[in-house]
Amino acid sequence: MNASTFSALAEPNRLRIVELLQDGPLTVGEIANRLQIRQPQASKHLKVLLDAGLVDVQADANRRNYKLRMEPFKALDEWLESYRSTWDDRFDNLHHYLQKLQFEKSTKNNN
Structure with a gap:
């Protein structure tokens, strides 16, 4: 992963250019317009x-x-993949914790 990728994409117009180019090649004039x-x-x-x-x-x-x-x-996606699995695990843990709290609350309300 290259830090220049993040630096280049940090500027809003450059990010918008990348989004425009997803649909195919463009000239400078087309991009400016x-x-x-x-x-x-x-x-x-x-x-x-x-x-x-x-x-x-x-x-x-x-x-x-x-x-x-x-x-x-593709390199950026591969780099982010390690973070995706970490966040997926954290969200799963949060989901289980919230289910546990909800179960405990419903048990208290039924008593």
Whole structure:
């Protein structure tokens, strides 16, 4: 897991760009239009995402098409998996505890 992934995704516009690119490649102009930001701002955000390895760019004549790289997101998912199991265990324990409290409360009310 790379800390630059978190740093790149921490900025709201960059996160929104990643969400846009989930549907397929887009040009800088298309991204700027959809986010309602200026093209130079979109280019700066895309440069950060490119440097973090989250996107690839392909030149097509005078246009640059940006697309997501899936490898960093797979690595992020694998890293998060260890936390998922920890939280699943904690939620299971909480669920059992709440069931126990509910049972004790219903037992007291019936007496």
